Amino acid sequence: MRTSSFGYLVKEGARSLWVNRLMSTAAVGVLAACLILVGAAGLFAANVSSIVSYFEDENEIVVFLEDGIDQKGVDDASLKIRMMDNISEASFVSNEQALQEQMDKYGEYAWLLEEYQGEENMLPHAFRVKVKDLVKLEETAEALLDMSEVQEVRVPTEVAHTLLGIRSIVSWCGFIIVLILLTVSLIIIANTIKITVFNRRKEISIMKYVGATDSFIKLPFVVEGLLLGLLSALLAYMVVWGGYVYVMEWAGTVDSAWLQELYQYFIPFEQVFKEVLISFCAIGVGVGSFGSMVFVGKYLKV
Amino acid sequence: MIEFNNVSKRYENGTKALENVSLNIDRGEFVFIVGSSGAGKSTLIKLMLREEKPTSGIVHVNGFNLNKIKRRQIPKFRRTLGVVFQDFRLIPYMTAYDNVAFALRVTNVSLRDIRRRVPYVLGLVGLASKARIVPEKLSGGEQQRVALARALVNNPDLIIADEPTGNIDPELSFEIVELLHEINKMGTTIVMVTHEHELVSHFNHRVITIENGTVVSDTPEYQEEAGYL
Numbered sequence: 001m002r003t004s005s006f007g008y009l010v011k012e013g014a015r016s017l018w019v020n021r022l023m024s025t026a027a028v029g030v031l032a033a034c035l036i037l038v039g040a041a042g043l044f045a046a047n048v049s050s051i052v053s054y055f056e057d058e059n060e061i062v063v064f065l066e067d068g069i070d071q072k073g074v075d076d077a078s079l080k081i082r083m084m085d086n087i088s089e090a091s092f093v094s095n096e097q098a099l100q101e102q103m104d105k106y107g108e109y110a111w112l113l114e115e116y117q118g119e120e121n122m123l124p125h126a127f128r129v130k131v132k133d134l135v136k137l138e139e140t141a142e143a144l145l146d147m148s149e150v151q152e153v154r155v156p157t158e159v160a161h162t163l164l165g166i167r168s169i170v171s172w173c174g175f176i177i178v179l180i181l182l183t184v185s186l187i188i189i190a191n192t193i194k195i196t197v198f199n200r201r202k203e204i205s206i207m208k209y210v211g212a213t214d215s216f217i218k219l220p221f222v223v224e225g226l227l228l229g230l231l232s233a234l235l236a237y238m239v240v241w242g243g244y245v246y247v248m249e250w251a252g253t254v255d256s257a258w259l260q261e262l263y264q265y266f267i268p269f270e271q272v273f274k275e276v277l278i279s280f281c282a283i284g285v286g287v288g289s290f291g292s293m294v295f296v297g298k299y300l301k302v
Numbered sequence: 303m304i305e306f307n308n309v310s311k312r313y314e315n316g317t318k319a320l321e322n323v324s325l326n327i328d329r330g331e332f333v334f335i336v337g338s339s340g341a342g343k344s345t346l347i348k349l350m351l352r353e354e355k356p357t358s359g360i361v362h363v364n365g366f367n368l369n370k371i372k373r374r375q376i377p378k379f380r381r382t383l384g385v386v387f388q389d390f391r392l393i394p395y396m397t398a399y400d401n402v403a404f405a406l407r408v409t410n411v412s413l414r415d416i417r418r419r420v421p422y423v424l425g426l427v428g429l430a431s432k433a434r435i436v437p438e439k440l441s442g443g444e445q446q447r448v449a450l451a452r453a454l455v456n457n458p459d460l461i462i463a464d465e466p467t468g469n470i471d472p473e474l475s476f477e478i479v480e481l482l483h484e485i486n487k488m489g490t491t492i493v494m495v496t497h498e499h500e501l502v503s504h505f506n507h508r509v510i511t512i513e514n515g516t517v518v519s520d521t522p523e524y525q526e527e528a529g530y531l
Contacts, residue, residue, distance in 0.1 A: 008407060019395045206391045209351070210452065211381035212408035213374075 009216065013223025020196060024224075027192040028232045031287065034185030035236035035280050036243075038178055043244060043276070045174025047266055052167045054265045056134050059163070062154040063127040063144050074125055077149035081127055086140045089130040095123040124151065134160050182283070190291050197221065197295045204296065214297075221292040229288025233280035240276060244269050303329045303460060303491050304350060309359030311345050311515075319345035321515040322359070327493060329459065332486040334502045335495045337512035343495045346512065347464045350493070351385065352376055364460055381409050384453025384461040388468035390445040392437040398424065398448045399433040405452045423451045427481060443474035450481060454490075461485065463494040467501065479505055 017024050065077055074092065081090045093101075099121055103110035116122060131140050141155040197204075207217045251263055269276075304327040311320040320342045327333050337343050348354040349361050352368045361368040364382040371379060384405075392401045403420045411419070424430050427447040437445050446466055453461050463482060467475035479494070479501050486492045496502060502509055511519040 202391065203393050206393060207404075207408065208377075209380060209385050209391070210405040210408055211377045211379075211456075213377045216377075216408055 006219075009219040010223050013220035014227060016220055016224050017227050020199070023192070023196045023199065024228060027196065027228050027288075028235060030188045030192055031185065031229065031232035031284060032235040032239070034181060034188065035232060035283060036239050038181045038185065038283070039236060039240040039276055039280065040243070041174060041177040041181060042279075043240070043267075043272070045170055045177075046272065048170040048174075049167060050267050051262055051265045052163055052170065056160075056163050056167075057130065059130070059134065059137075059156050059160055061129045061131065061137070061141055061144065061156075063129055063150055064152040064154070065125045065127070065149050066151045067124055069125060069149060073149050077127065077147060080147055080149075081129060081144065084140065084143060086131050086133055086136045087129055088132045091128050093126045093128055095121045095125050098123045098126060134164055185283075186287060186291075190295070194295050197292070197298070218293055218296050221296045222289045225288035225290075225292030226285050227288070229284030229286070230281060231284075232288070233277075233284030236284075237277050237280050240280075241269060241273070303327055303331075303364065304493065305360070305362040306346075306349075307360040307362075309349065309356045309361055311342075311349065311354065312357045318515055320349075320356075323512075323515070323517055324359075325510060325517060325520065327491065329491055330486070330489055332483065332492045332505070332507040333494070334505075334507055334509045335493060335512065336497060336499075336502060336509055338497070341512045342515040343512055344464065345515075347462060347493075347495055350462055351383075352379060377408075381456060382458060382460070384450075384456065384458040386446070386449050386453050386461065386463040386466045388465035390437070390442075390449045390469070392445055392448055392452075394437055397434050397436055398429055398440065398444075398451075401437070401448055402451045402455050405455050409456060419455055420451075423455045424448075426454065427451045441474075442470040443477060446470055446474075446478055447481070450478070450485075454485065458490065460491045460493070463492065465495055465497070467496065467498060472498075472500070475501060476504065 063077075063081065065074065069077075078090070078092060081087060096117075099113060099116060102123075103113050106113060129140075129144070131137055137155060137160045138157065141153045144150055145153045204217055248266060248269070251259060251266065254260075304325070306323050306325045309320055309323045310318075312318050323342075323346070335343055335346060345354065349356055349368070350363055352361075352363075352366075352371060356369065364379065366375070366379045366382075368379075393404065396404065399420055402423060403416050406416045406419060421430060421433065424433050427450050429444060429447055429451065432440060432444060437448065440448065446469070450466070453463075461482070466482075467478050470478065475498065482492050482494060483505060508520070508522045510517060511521075
């Protein structure tokens, strides 16, 4: 195909977008609406996941060392713990530090613990350990308990199970919602493209009669679908961006303690704008061009 | 140029459109195909354009065996002929110039040749001054002349005109057929389907009459024998 012919076909696709502007507007509107819904569902799921992740990070296993363990034993235990795969962070808490923390908690009654300082301190040395993957929490706890330097391991199993449950529900719900919305979008877009192509079936048949090849006929439609998808993606991106920033600003000003607590774990739009833009463009361009190609094909059998 | 050898066509719904049709149209001929409604004229044209395949028999057009032609070769075949329809079939948002140029664009002709050839052909059909006008602002006769220019622009050996005067005034019908007549004089084969007896009798050409899917008469040059006077 000549470069001038290719340029002509691309120009035709763009021109056709304007010539059929009513259908183009409808298609852009429908696709943009679907992308906005998909984006909103995706961002909601991502934020819930971010909040859950924070709580997951806050979960610690407390590893109590054997009573009377010497410095070498502590160093060995420290090395073994840090060598484990699922450990993201481990900090040593001496028995003195642990007692001081308890005294701080007691506040004005801290004097009650004063007599346990020094030689009388009965608290064991310990490590506070954070895990990378909460699913392997129990498995990690067992490995820690198997260490000779360890006398007891305290694991927040119940909290971990609850958090894992929430994360799992949010992930699945998010996935299913996005899947349903994408399917609905595809059906609506497919029909919109079908109507567009149906309205122009006469034009397609003329092209066939003058000897146009299938690819020659398809290309302007594909370009048109691609541009429709791109326009829809940009429109949806603007709306999602504006809407997200507005909701974030609103959430920042609401006089609610729990919301303010959670607010710090919301994902700023700057952090996800690339992913949102790329996925919107990919879905828009993919649905638009692929849909056009498939439905034009149906009218090529002249 | 066109050869039908014992061609029959039955549609899926059981309709027998053509039954054992055999005919030959040579290069440079002007042939009218006449017959009443439902006689099988349109099916004959569809078979010539390879819009339909025959149920049995062999169809050759412009050196292509249309029984054996592959789908991807059909565009190449169609570029060897020009087609004119009753309803003009112009692309509504394109100007007369662009409608004609379109037939060249699909054949990958250079822009320079398009700019040279399109005004020439529009001039041939008397529409040089209306090149930049869209079809809806042209009269029926003018639209048909644009369609004719589009059929001509690739310099085809054969033009198939399916009731080209069906949608235009009688006086303009003569103009269109006169144009086809002139084109035929330049060596292009013309096959024209019509049911307008006056046109057939006015122009002294071969007439093939089809009734109930069969060729009932084929009279070279003299319409009297076909009963069209």
